[in-house]
Amino acid sequence: MGDVTLFGVAGAVLAGLGVYGLIASPQPLRKILALNVLGTGVFLLFGVVARRGAAAGLGADPVPQALVITGIVVAFAATALAVALTLALTRAAGSASLESDAPAVGEDPGPPR
Amino acid sequence: MITASLFDIGLAALVVSVAAFAIVVRDTYSAVVAFVAYGLLVSLRWVLLHAVDVALTEAAIGSGLTGVLLLSAAARLRGGGAPEPAPPSVRVRALAAACGVAVTAGLVGAVLSFPDPAPTLAAPATEALPATGLGNPVTAVLIAYRATDTLLEKVVLVLALLGVWSLAGDAVWGGRPGAKQRADPDGILAYFTRRLVPVGLLVGLYVFWVGATHPGGAFQGATIVAAMWLLAMMAGVADVPPVARPDVRAILVAGAGVFFAVGLAGLAFGDAFLAYPAAYAKALIIAIEIAMTATVAVTLTLLIAGAPERTA
Amino acid sequence: MPFVADLATPGGALLVLAIAVPAIGVLAAFALGSRHAARIAIAVVAAGFALAVAVAARVLADGAPLVYVLGNWRPPLGVALRADGLAAVMMLVTTVVLFFVALFARADFATPAGVRDARAPLVFWTMLLAILAALNVCFLAGDLFTLYVALELLTFAAVPLVALDGSAETLRAALRYLLFALAGSLLYLAGTALLYGAYGTLDIALLAGRARADAATTVAAALMTAGLLAKTALFPLHLWLPPAHAGAPAAASAVLSGLVVKGSYFIVLRLWLDALPAVITPAAAQFIGALGAAAIVFGSAVAIAQPRLKLMVAYSTVAQIGYLFLLFPLAVGLAHPEATAITGGMLQVASHATAKAAMFMAAGLVYAALGHDRVADLTGVARTLPITVAAFALSGIALIGLPPAGGFVAKWLLLSAALATAQWWWAVVIVVGGLLTACYVFGVLGRTLATVDPPPPRGAVTRGREAVVLGLAIVATVLGFAAFAPVDLVQVGRPPVAGVPR
Numbered sequence: 001m002g003d004v005t006l007f008g009v010a011g012a013v014l015a016g017l018g019v020y021g022l023i024a025s026p027q028p029l030r031k032i033l034a035l036n037v038l039g040t041g042v043f044l045l046f047g048v049v050a051r052r053g054a055a056a057g058l059g060a061d062p063v064p065q066a067l068v069i070t071g072i073v074v075a076f077a078a079t080a081l082a083v084a085l086t087l088a089l090t091r092a093a094g095s096a097s098l099e100s101d102a103p104a105v106g107e108d109p110g111p112p113r
Numbered sequence: 114m115i116t117a118s119l120f121d122i123g124l125a126a127l128v129v130s131v132a133a134f135a136i137v138v139r140d141t142y143s144a145v146v147a148f149v150a151y152g153l154l155v156s157l158r159w160v161l162l163h164a165v166d167v168a169l170t171e172a173a174i175g176s177g178l179t180g181v182l183l184l185s186a187a188a189r190l191r192g193g194g195a196p197e198p199a200p201p202s203v204r205v206r207a208l209a210a211a212c213g214v215a216v217t218a219g220l221v222g223a224v225l226s227f228p229d230p231a232p233t234l235a236a237p238a239t240e241a242l243p244a245t246g247l248g249n250p251v252t253a254v255l256i257a258y259r260a261t262d263t264l265l266e267k268v269v270l271v272l273a274l275l276g277v278w279s280l281a282g283d284a285v286w287g288g289r290p291g292a293k294q295r296a297d298p299d300g301i302l303a304y305f306t307r308r309l310v311p312v313g314l315l316v317g318l319y320v321f322w323v324g325a326t327h328p329g330g331a332f333q334g335a336t337i338v339a340a341m342w343l344l345a346m347m348a349g350v351a352d353v354p355p356v357a358r359p360d361v362r363a364i365l366v367a368g369a370g371v372f373f374a375v376g377l378a379g380l381a382f383g384d385a386f387l388a389y390p391a392a393y394a395k396a397l398i399i400a401i402e403i404a405m406t407a408t409v410a411v412t413l414t415l416l417i418a419g420a421p422e423r424t425a
Numbered sequence: 426m427p428f429v430a431d432l433a434t435p436g437g438a439l440l441v442l443a444i445a446v447p448a449i450g451v452l453a454a455f456a457l458g459s460r461h462a463a464r465i466a467i468a469v470v471a472a473g474f475a476l477a478v479a480v481a482a483r484v485l486a487d488g489a490p491l492v493y494v495l496g497n498w499r500p501p502l503g504v505a506l507r508a509d510g511l512a513a514v515m516m517l518v519t520t521v522v523l524f525f526v527a528l529f530a531r532a533d534f535a536t537p538a539g540v541r542d543a544r545a546p547l548v549f550w551t552m553l554l555a556i557l558a559a560l561n562v563c564f565l566a567g568d569l570f571t572l573y574v575a576l577e578l579l580t581f582a583a584v585p586l587v588a589l590d591g592s593a594e595t596l597r598a599a600l601r602y603l604l605f606a607l608a609g610s611l612l613y614l615a616g617t618a619l620l621y622g623a624y625g626t627l628d629i630a631l632l633a634g635r636a637r638a639d640a641a642t643t644v645a646a647a648l649m650t651a652g653l654l655a656k657t658a659l660f661p662l663h664l665w666l667p668p669a670h671a672g673a674p675a676a677a678s679a680v681l682s683g684l685v686v687k688g689s690y691f692i693v694l695r696l697w698l699d700a701l702p703a704v705i706t707p708a709a710a711q712f713i714g715a716l717g718a719a720a721i722v723f724g725s726a727v728a729i730a731q732p733r734l735k736l737m738v739a740y741s742t743v744a745q746i747g748y749l750f751l752l753f754p755l756a757v758g759l760a761h762p763e764a765t766a767i768t769g770g771m772l773q774v775a776s777h778a779t780a781k782a783a784m785f786m787a788a789g790l791v792y793a794a795l796g797h798d799r800v801a802d803l804t805g806v807a808r809t810l811p812i813t814v815a816a817f818a819l820s821g822i823a824l825i826g827l828p829p830a831g832g833f834v835a836k837w838l839l840l841s842a843a844l845a846t847a848q849w850w851w852a853v854v855i856v857v858g859g860l861l862t863a864c865y866v867f868g869v870l871g872r873t874l875a876t877v878d879p880p881p882p883r884g885a886v887t888r889g890r891e892a893v894v895l896g897l898a899i900v901a902t903v904l905g906f907a908a909f910a911p912v913d914l915v916q917v918g919r920p921p922v923a924g925v926p927r
C-alpha cells in the first residue's frame with residue numbers, strides 16, 4: 001500500500017501548509033485560502049482511509065467518501081461567508097486588516113444596545 | 114502495489130509545490146490562480162484514490178466554485194486599491210511553521226500507525242444497498258445510512274446564505290445581490306451563453322440522474338446548474354432574483370423541508386425517522402434528491418452572488 | 426460503557442423532535458420573514474423546553490440513557506442519538522436561557538410596522554432557532570461526524586449575530602471569530618478521519634469499547650481537543666472572544682457567552698469522558714486544568730481593568746470558561762476519580778449560562794438607559810434602574826460563587842473533589858478566582874450604589890424588560906437548591922467509576 005501511504009503523507013503536508021498560512025498570512029483572503037488548503041489536506045486523509053478500506057468489490061470504503069462530500073459542501077459555505085465578511089469589512093473600514101488601527105473596542109463608545 | 118509509482122510521487126510533489134506557492138507568494142491574485150490549479154490536481158488525486166464521486170465534487174465545488182469566489186473577491190479587493198499589509202514578522206512565521214510542522218508530524222505518525230487490515234464499512238454498505246433501491250453506495254450513505262448529516266448540512270447552507278445576506282445595508286435589504294453586469298446582451302458572449310446554457314443544464318440533470326447508480330448525484334448536478342446560471346449572469350442574459358421574494362425563499366428551504374417531511378412521515382407512520390419503507394424507498398429518495406438539487410443549485414449561486422447591493 | 430450501543434429505547438423519538446422542531450423552525454422563519462420569525466422563535470423555544478423536561482423526566486425515570494437509531498440504520502453504518510443525564514441537563518439549561526433571552530429581545534428585534542421582512546430581526550430570530558437546533562445536536566448526537574456538522578451549524582448561527590450592527594469593529598470581530606472557529610472545525614475533522622481510519626466507526630459508544638492508546642488515537646484526541654478549545658475560547662485561544670461577545674447586541678451576547686461556547690465544551694467532555702478515556706493521561710488532564718487555571722487568573726485580572734461594562738462581562742466569560750476545565754484533572758485519568766466533580770462542572774455550566782446571560786442583558790439595559798457603558802460613569806444607576814442592578818448583583822453573586830447561588834454549590838463540589846483527590850492546587854485556584862471575580866463585580870456594584878444627584882436618565886428601559894433579566898438572575902440563584910435534589914440527574918448513564926482506562 002505504498003501509494004496510499006504516500007497520499008497520506010501528502011495530505012498531512014498540505015494540512016501543515018494550511019496551518020502555516022492561516023497563522024502567517026496577514027490578509028483575511030489569504031487566511032481563507034489557507035483554510036481551504038488545510039481542508040483539502042484533511043479530506044485527502046479521509047480519502048486514504050477510504051482507499052485502505054477497499055473491500056466487497058468496491059475500490060474504496062463509501063462512508064469516508066460521503067463524509068468528504070458533506071465536508072466539501074460545508075467548506076464552500078464557510079468560504080462564502082468568510083469572503084462576504086472580508087468584503088464587508090473592506091467596505092466599512094477601507095481595508096481588510098484584522099488588526100484594528102482604530103481605538104480598541106474597549107475605548108470607543110461602541111455599538112448601540 | 115508495494116511501492117508508489119513514479120507518477121504518484123511526481124503528482125504528490127506537484128500538488129504540494131502548487132499549494133506551497135499559493136500559500137507563500139506575495140501577490141494575492143497569483144495565489145488564488147494557483148489555488149484553482151491546485152484544486153484540479155487534487156481532483157485528480159481523488160480519481161487515483163478510486164473516489165470518483167468525491168473527485169467530481171472537489172472539481173466542481175472545492176476547486177471550481179471556491180475558485181470563482183476567491184478570484185472575484187481578489188479582483189474586488191485589488192480594485193479597491195487597499196494597501197497590502199506588512200509581511201508577518203519572523204516570530205509569527207516561526208510560530209506558524211512550528212504549528213504547521215507539529216500538525217504534519219502528528220498526522221504522518223498517525224497514518225503510519227493505522228492497523229492492517231484496515232477497518233471498513235464497505236461490506237455492510239454494499240449489503241444494505243438493495244433496501245434503498247440505489248446502486249451507488251456513496252449516494253446511499255448520503256441519502257440513507259447517514260441521511261441526518263446530509264439533512265443538517267442543508268440547514269447549514271441556509272444559515273450560511275442568511276449570514277452572507279446579513280451583511281447587506283438595511284437600505285438594500287431584500288434587494289438583488291452584487292452589481293448588475295453590464296455585458297452587451299447581443300454580444301458574442303451572450304450569444305455563446307444562450308447556446309451553451311441549455312446544453313449545460315442537460316448535462317447537470319444527467320449527472321444528477323445517474324447519481325443513483327453511478328458516480329454523480331444531487332451536489333454535482335446542482336453545481337453544474339449553478340455554474341450555468343453564473344455564466345448567464347456574467348453574460349448579462351440572466352439576473353439574480355431579489356432575496357426577499359417568497360418563491361426564492363421557498364426554493365431555498367425546499368431541500369431540507371422535503372427531507373424533514375419524509376423523515377417525520379417515517380417517524381409517524383413508518384419504522385423510524387428517515388427510514389424509507391422498501392416499497393417507496395426509490396420514489397421517496399428521488400423526491401428528496403429533486404428538491405435538494407433545486408435548493409443546492411440556487412443556494413450555491415446566491416452564495417457566490419453575495420450580499421444584496423441593489424434595491425429590487 | 427456509558428451507552429447501550431445500538432438499541433432504540435421507548436421515548437427515543439423525543440430526541441428526534443428536540444432536533445427537528447427547532448430546525449424546521451429555522452426553515453419556517455427564513456421562508457416566512459421576520460414578522461413571523463419572532464413568534465415562531467418564542468413558540469419553538471417553549472416547545473423545546475417542554476421536550477427537554479420530557480427527556481429529563483424519562484431519563485430520570487428509566488435511570489438509563491434514551492437512545493434512538495436514525496432511519497433504523499444501526500451504528501457503525503448509521504447514526505444514533507443518545508440522551509444521558511449530561512445531555513438532559515444541557516437541554517434544560519439551553520432552553521431556559523433561550524426563553525428568557527427571547528422575551529428580552531422582543532423589543533430590540535421587533536419588525537417595524539408595515540414591513541414583512543426586516544434584516545436584523547430576521548437574522549436574529551432565525552439564528553436563535555439555529556443555535557437551539559445546533560446545541561441539541563451537540564448534546565444528543567452519538568456520532569463524531571454528526572457532531573462536526575453540529576459545530577458548523579453553531580458557528581454559522583453565531584458569527585452573523587456578532588456583526589448585526591455592521592460597523593467595521595464588529596465585522597472585524599466576526600471575521601476573526603469565524604476564522605478561529607473554522608480552523609477549530611478542521612482540526613476536529615482531521616481527528617475524526619484518524620479515528621475512522623483506526624477503528625472504522627465514529628460512534629461514541631463503539632469507540633469507547635474499541636479505543637487503544639496508540640499513535641493515531643492520541644494524535645486524533647490532541648487535534649480534536651485543540652480544535653474544540655479554539656472554539657470554546659480557552660486561554661490562550663481566547664483572543665477572538667472579548668471583541669465578538671462585547672460587540673454583539675446584548676441579547677446576542679447573552680446567547681453567545683452563556684450558551685454557544687458550551688456546545689464545543691460539551692464535545693470535549695464527550696471525547697474525554699465517553700469516547701476516548703483510554704488515551705487521556707493524568708498529565709493531559711493536569712495540562713488542560715492548568716489552562717483553565719490560567720484562564721481564571723488572566724481573564725479575571727483583565728476584567729478588573731476594563732473601562733467598559735460589556736468588555737468586562739466578556740473577559741469574565743474568558744475566566745469562567747476556565748472553571749469548566751477544572752473538572753478534568755478531578756474526574757479523568759485518576760485511579761480514584763471523583764464523580765461529583767462532573768456534577769460540579771455541569772452545575773458550573775448551568776450557573777454560568779444563566780448568570781452570564783442575565784449579566785449581559787443587564788449591561789444592555791444600562792447601555793440603553795445611559796447611552797454608554799463606561800464603568801467609571803455608572804454612579805447612581807441603582808437609583809434609576811434598581812431592578813436591573815439587582816439582577817446584575819444576583820448574577821455577580823452566582824459568578825463569584827456565594828451561597829445560595831448555583832455557582833456556590835458548583836465551586837463547593839469542585840473544591841471538595843480537589844481536596845478528596847489530594848490536589849490542593851486546584852482548590853487554591855478556585856478560591857483565588859472567586860476573590861478576583863468579587864473585585865470586578867463589587868467594583869461595578871459599588872459605583873452604581875453611590876448617591877449622586879440628580880440620578881442618571883432611564884432612557885427607554887421598560888420595567889417588563891428589567892423583570893425578564895431579574896427572572897433569569899433568580900434562576901441562577903435558585904440553582905443552588907439543586908444540591909438538595911434527591912437524585913443526581915447528571916450521573917444517570919455515567920459508568921460507575923468514570924475515567925478508569927478500560
